[in-house]
Structures are given as structure tokens and as C-alpha cells.
Amino acid sequence: MGKLQDLWLDFFQSDRNEESWWERKKALCHDREAEIVRISGRGHTFEEISYANKRNCKYMLHLSFLLKQQDEFIQEEQVIPFEYRMENGEIIEHREISMPMKHRDTPVLTSDSMRGASSERFSYDRRAAVQYAERWWNSYNPVYRTFDVDCTNYVSQCLRAGGAPMRGAPDRGSGWWYRSDNWSYSWAVAHSLRWYLSGSSTGLKGKEMESANELIPGDVICYDFQGDDRWDHNTIVIGKDAYGMPLVNAHTDNSRNRYWSYEDSRAWTPDINYKFFRIGE
Structure with missing residues (x-):
């Protein structure tokens, strides 16, 4: 599939929901009359297991799309976690996974943060x-x-x-x-x-x-x-x-x-x- 530095490009070629995600992305932009001006990607590996010449990794991919619609520009961003396998420096398989989250201990909310808890009406800011x-x-x-x-x-x-x-x-x-x-x-x-x-x-x-x-x-x-x-x-x-x-x-x-x-x-x-x-x- 390619080198690690090209991982975000490989991502566009994978099939999702029986149809290429990239094709559906382009079709949605076409229907919106929005032109994809630029695509960029970056990311980082957040978990890795290595053995011999093989690596199993989990990776957080951050995609940015610059769209032009009429005379306006829109910067759309999406972060997608997935895992991939490499052999001899080449990516041979990748798939999407769930966002890695853990419940965290948190401070008790203060009385100020509970402000308005009993209000029947409020002004939405x-x-x-x-x-x-x-x-x-x-x-x-x-x-x-x-x-x-x-x-x-x-x-x-x-x-x-x-x-x-x-x-x-x-x-x-x-x-x-x-x-x-x-x-x-x-x-x-x-x-x-x-x-x-x-x-x-x-x-x-x-x-x-x-x-x-x-x-x-x-x-x-x-x-x-x-x-x-x-x-x-x-x-x-x-x-x-x-x-x-x-x-x-x-x-x-x-x-x-x-x-x-x-x-x-x-x-x-x-x-x-x-x-x-x-x-x-």
C-alpha cells in the first residue's frame, strides 16, 4: 500500500460501506457545488507493537480539506483513528478503529458551574x-x-x-x-x-x-x-x-x-x- 509518510493518501483508496469513501466525499462536494482546493494530512502513532521486521500500529490521522464554494472558503477537518500493519517498511493493511478514550477522574463541579440548575427559563448564549x-x-x-x-x-x-x-x-x-x-x-x-x-x-x-x-x-x-x-x-x-x-x-x-x-x-x-x-x- 505504501510508506508511512503516504498513509493518509492510502486512506483514500480503502473501501468503506461498499463504496469508496473518497468517491462519496467527492460526490457530496459536487452536490454542494464546492470545489476541493487542497487536501492535507498529518498524524501520529499512539500505540505500537514491533517484532522482527513487522509492526502493528495504531495511528491518529488528521485530515484537512480546503473547500471553495462560490467565493467563500471553508476549512473542514476530521480526525480518524485506525490501525495498520507494516512489513519491511511497507504498509500492507489498514482499517478504521474506534476513537481511543478512557474515562478520567475529574474535579468536582463548583457551585458556579451549576449556576442556573433550577431555572425554568434561560437565555441561550x-x-x-x-x-x-x-x-x-x-x-x-x-x-x-x-x-x-x-x-x-x-x-x-x-x-x-x-x-x-x-x-x-x-x-x-x-x-x-x-x-x-x-x-x-x-x-x-x-x-x-x-x-x-x-x-x-x-x-x-x-x-x-x-x-x-x-x-x-x-x-x-x-x-x-x-x-x-x-x-x-x-x-x-x-x-x-x-x-x-x-x-x-x-x-x-x-x-x-x-x-x-x-x-x-x-x-x-x-x-x-x-x-x-x-x-x-
Whole structure:
């Protein structure tokens, strides 16, 4: 397949979901009338086992795409973990893996961080939510735990940064809340947050919108990749492209300025369903 320095180029040639990921990526850009101006990649090996002339390694690949749409430029980024095998300096096999995460001990949240926990109404600071999403899209705030599947935990942190009030502790099945040693299902589980947003009548709640182009920065998109009513993923809107369509940030895989539809995702299927939530209304 190639040398280690060309690993990110080899990545484009691998088959995913019965179709080349790279072909689907190009097709999505074509449909958006977005030109891929430049692609770059970098990364690092974070685990390695060597024996004789062979190496088994785990690698974190950071891809950057510079897109041009009308007269605007978009820098899209995605971080993808995978493992590869080498023999005699040549890569002979590689495959994607889950993002390597470990639960971490964290400090107890202060009373100030719980501010507004009992509020029935709140003013959502979208700018603060988006700033948080940009600050932590590819890293992890040590105030919170991280999870093997971290997408909903990340979106919840963004909502909290925007002033969303927590309620329901210590009942994990009630409300939306986080403490250093515990958290609600809605805080960290994609399926639970989707239903919390549509069902909550006080504090943090979501107003379901008909289409993606109605969303604004700070809003949330939920994804049911298989179309089986089990919600798998959440993202936060951080901007719009030249045609007014949402660009999102996410964890698992870590992404920035990604087109909202996720047609270039390894999890995407033709049966995908979406929910679009306006936050704070």
C-alpha cells in the first residue's frame, strides 16, 4: 500500500460501506457545488507493537480539506483513528478503529458551574456555545469525563457553555445534568438526548424544525443512521456554508466545519433519518 509518510493518501483508496469513501466525499462536494482546493494530512502513532521486521500500529490521522464554494472558503477537518500493519517498511493493511478514550477522574463541579440548575427559563448564549465547540472540537475539557462514544457528551458540554440549565439530579433517567461522579442518560447517550430535547418543557428544550437550512449556530442535529428509530449521533451547528446549509462540529470521529448531512461518514446509510432542533425556544 505504501510508506508511512503516504498513509493518509492510502486512506483514500480503502473501501468503506461498499463504496469508496473518497468517491462519496467527492460526490457530496459536487452536490454542494464546492470545489476541493487542497487536501492535507498529518498524524501520529499512539500505540505500537514491533517484532522482527513487522509492526502493528495504531495511528491518529488528521485530515484537512480546503473547500471553495462560490467565493467563500471553508476549512473542514476530521480526525480518524485506525490501525495498520507494516512489513519491511511497507504498509500492507489498514482499517478504521474506534476513537481511543478512557474515562478520567475529574474535579468536582463548583457551585458556579451549576449556576442556573433550577431555572425554568434561560437565555441561550449561542456565541458561547459555538466558541466552546470550536475550542474543544479536537480535545477534551478535563472538567468533564470523556467517553468511548463522546459525541453527546461533547454536545451537552457546548449547550452547558451556552447557559443551558441542568435539572433532574441525581436520577439518571430524569432531566439533563452532569456531576463529576454521575450524569443523566440524556447528557451522554445520543438516543436519550434526542428524546429529551423534544420532550422537555422547561429549561433546556428543543423546537423541532422542518429542514436543516432553518437551523442557526448553536442548534443541534440528531442522526439515526440505520433508520431504525435508534438515534446514534449528535452534532452542534457552528456555522453556515455559502448556500445557508449548516456546518457542524462533533466528537467520535472528531470533526470541524463538516457538512451537516454526514453522507461522507462511515456510518451513513441510505436509510438515515435526522432531527433538527432549535435550542432555547
